[in-house]
Amino acid sequence: MDLPVMPPVRPMLAKAVKGVPDPAKTVVDDLAGLSFEPKWDGFRCLVFKDGDEVELTSRNTKPLTRYFPELVAAMREQLPERCVLDGEVFVAIGKRLEFEVLQERIHPAASRVDMLAEKTPASFVAFDLLALGDTSYVDRPFVERRAGLEKALGGLSGPCYLTRTTEDPDLAQEWFHQFEGAGLDGVIAKPLGGAYVENGRTMMKVKHERTADVVVAGYREHKTSTPERPLLGSLLLGLYADGSLQHVGVSASFTAVRRAELIDELQALVCPISEHPWSAWAGPEPQAIANPDRVPGTQSRWSAGKDLSFTPLRPDLVLEVKYDAMEGRRFRHTAHFKRWRPDRDPTSCGYDQLEQPVSYDLASVLSGGE
Structure with a gap:
């Protein structure tokens, strides 16, 4: 190359x-x-194509090529002979993007990669141009890079696309x-x-930024915590559904001083796991595969090797958090602490309070709404 x-x-x-x-x-x-x-919700991806040679790299420069063989084949057919593109890899199911399904594509077994490439094929949307032919575009203004993209990629109908702009x-x-x-x-x-x-x-x-009132169900200690100076790492959050407290995510944005204060303040609520709403999930060994309900304390392929043990708390405290989006029944990213809500009954904190986005067909986004 x-x-x-x-x-x-x-x-x-x-x-x-x-x-x-x-x-x-x-x-x-x-x-x-x-x-x-x-703003696409997938894996950031740089595409390097020189004839039949195609390399895909992640935001952190890690190789992605082996995980998306169907995209590599499509890029050989659809993209210019020699180019470097910046874009996003995504998986669509029906009318919307599905990030959880995309995550499953990163798997060490080649047989599973091939199976998923057929079962849940990925797509690529380009939104910037770094090189075309023998010409580098990195020092050119975006208005010229966009014009080059439109000339080189106009008319693509998938699985490679050119993003819309205005x-x-x-x-x-x-x-x-x-x-x-x-x-x-x-x-x-x-x-x-x-x-x-x-x-x-x-x-x-x-x-998008939204707020929700959630129940504090436990905490994990910070990686720098010691017996002499315990520090809180993150709060485990819950929401009620059909009378059961579900694990919805974590909040972890605290100063070092506040981490020490919080772990001390929460000691009065520490309870045995046998008396906790999540007692039924406490097994002798952590699960080794991704759990669709994201049960706290269990492993997934993304957390292998990390200490996910937590200290259970009586679900008596409510706090308000900021979050951007949901991924299934969990917050998509770490939620940000806003304030305590002593006025809220924990059992009143359910999923019904969460704002639901209006349904929109992904095909309309990709086709320009035509």
């Missing part, structure tokens, strides 16, 4: 902002004007609300005059 831009490359990143920015009032590095595009902030605001129903993650804004800055946070991302 001999391309103008060669791996490893760390992709350009985005910093979080509140609300879709106004291009007329936004100047990034003295560059006016913004291009907006959907310079209209009002349309971007519509996308922000509509596209979540198809499983997308928000909106990205890129300076029209900006170069491709490897590993630089030169883009802006607008993600």
